[in-house]
Amino acid sequence: MSGSPERSFSFVVNPASGGGAAPEAVVPVARLLRDAGARVDVTYSPGPQAMAAVVRAALERDDVVVSVGGDGMVSSLAGPVSRAGGTLAVVPAGRGNDFARMLGLPEDPAALAEVLLHQPARAVDLLDLELGSGSGSAPRRVAGSVYCGVDAHAAAVVDRAHLLPRTLQYPYAAVRSLATYQPGRFRVVVDGVVGEYTAATVVVANSAYYGKGMKIAPDAVLDDGLLDVVVIEAAGRLELIRALPKVYDGGHVALPEVTVLRGRRVELTADPAGSARGHGVPVGGDGEPLGVLPRLGRPPAVVEVAPGALQVLA
Numbered sequence: 001m002s003g004s005p006e007r008s009f010s011f012v013v014n015p016a017s018g019g020g021a022a023p024e025a026v027v028p029v030a031r032l033l034r035d036a037g038a039r040v041d042v043t044y045s046p047g048p049q050a051m052a053a054v055v056r057a058a059l060e061r062d063d064v065v066v067s068v069g070g071d072g073m074v075s076s077l078a079g080p081v082s083r084a085g086g087t088l089a090v091v092p093a094g095r096g097n098d099f100a101r102m103l104g105l106p107e108d109p110a111a112l113a114e115v116l117l118h119q120p121a122r123a124v125d126l127l128d129l130e131l132g133s134g135s136g137s138a139p140r141r142v143a144g145s146v147y148c149g150v151d152a153h154a155a156a157v158v159d160r161a162h163l164l165p166r167t168l169q170y171p172y173a174a175v176r177s178l179a180t181y182q183p184g185r186f187r188v189v190v191d192g193v194v195g196e197y198t199a200a201t202v203v204v205a206n207s208a209y210y211g212k213g214m215k216i217a218p219d220a221v222l223d224d225g226l227l228d229v230v231v232i233e234a235a236g237r238l239e240l241i242r243a244l245p246k247v248y249d250g251g252h253v254a255l256p257e258v259t260v261l262r263g264r265r266v267e268l269t270a271d272p273a274g275s276a277r278g279h280g281v282p283v284g285g286d287g288e289p290l291g292v293l294p295r296l297g298r299p300p301a302v303v304e305v306a307p308g309a310l311q312v313l314a
Contacts, residue, residue: 007117008039009089010058012051012077014069015044022069025093032113039063045073055080064116064313070094071144071210071286078126079141082310087121089313096287098209099144102222103314116313123308124222127206129285130302132294142285143310145210145217146303148268148293149201150181152284182273183234184281187296190229191263203230204266204303208250210286217260218250225307229261267300268293 011030013022023044030040041063043054055077058065067077068091081088091112092100103124106112127142186202188195203210205217205228217228235243235257246252253260270281270293280292283301293301 008061008063009033009041009066009116010054010061010063011040011042011066011068011091012054012058012073013042013044014073014094022073022093025091026068028109029091029113029116032110033116036113036117038117045069045076051076052080055084055086059084059086064089066091066116068093071096071099072288074099075141075143075286075288078143078310082126082141082306085311087311087313089116094287096210096212098212099207099286101209101213102144102207103312105314119313121311121313122223124310124312124314125206125225126306126309127204127227127285128304128306129283129290131283131291132299132301140285140290141306141309142206144207144286145203145205146283146285146290147201147203147210148186148270148281148283149184149199151201151203151211152282152289184270184272185296186231186268186270186281187300188229188231188261189267189300190261191265193261193263195231195259195261197231197259198234199231200234201232202268202270203232204228204268205230206305211247214247215250216247216252218253219260223308225305226262226264227266227303227305229263229266231259231261233257233259264305266303268303269296269298269300270294271296 011026013026015023026042033040055065064087065077065081066089067074074090090100127146129140129142129146181200183198183200186197186199203216205220208215208217208220210216217230220228243252252258272281283290283293
């Protein structure tokens with residue numbers, strides 16, 4: 001690479017991503033950009049509360065904001081970057097990297113540097129989540145998917161599985177969560193059409209992938225202005241564990257327990273079952289815990305598509 005590219009970059013690094021792999025991932029890409037004449041600043045993540053200030057400072061310099069970390073890091077930056085009208089790039093360095101997978105980003109540092117230097121920005125959709133009145137939570141902008149139920153529990157297990165090799169963390173969490181899950185009673189309203197399910201999980205997806213390459217919503221498209229809603233109804237635990245490999249190629253959507261819906265606005269409420277009744281049905285997004293769903297009969301959590309909200313280099 002040569003010349004004096006017009007782009008300059010502010011790398012924002014989550015030092016904990018990928019078990020500490022993110023800082024190392026910066027070095028070869030940043031070196032290649034600087035060798036090509038680009039200006040590169042590197043900042044370590046100050047935490048989610050201060051992320052907006054970091055983004056604002058980067059955009060005042062007319063920089064591309066570069067997420068270095070996993071899917072949670074992408075989501076923490078996608079909101080402030082999209083609302084400020086900036087451009088995001090991604091150096092995947094987390095455990096899952098599912099949004100980068102959906103974007104088709106290369107893993108090779110040289111190829112990734114070429115994307116950052118020369119690839120035109122494209123507009124992709126995001127998801128806006130409001131957990132409901134009285135939740136105490138501010139609206140959250142999510143890049144890949146919002147999920148409720150057993151997969152939110154699995155994400156929490158992943159966060160505690162640091163002693164396992166990275167390749168085993170997600171499969172271990174999925175099997176452990178499925179082995180102990182209790183279904184919830186969900187009310188799912190998609191563009192005004194009501195469905196009621198006894199389900200293990202409900203996923204509202206912008207991206208096809210979650211959970212380190214699981215193709216949970218195989219027909220999801222990042223820029224179609226629609227959300228894919230995947231409902232996995234309650235089945236025997238052993239049946240769910242046996243069906244788990246199908247999720248990696250999207251084959252699970254042909255199972256009778258799986259319903260796929262599409263729309264622009266999704267309302268969600270749920271009551272947990274059994275011993276989980278006092279805790280509520282957990283909600284996660286892009287690998288991060290986001291709270292619990294409102295109970296049946298209460299104002300719902302709402303997920304809406306934000307069409308073309310984010311400019312991203314990919």
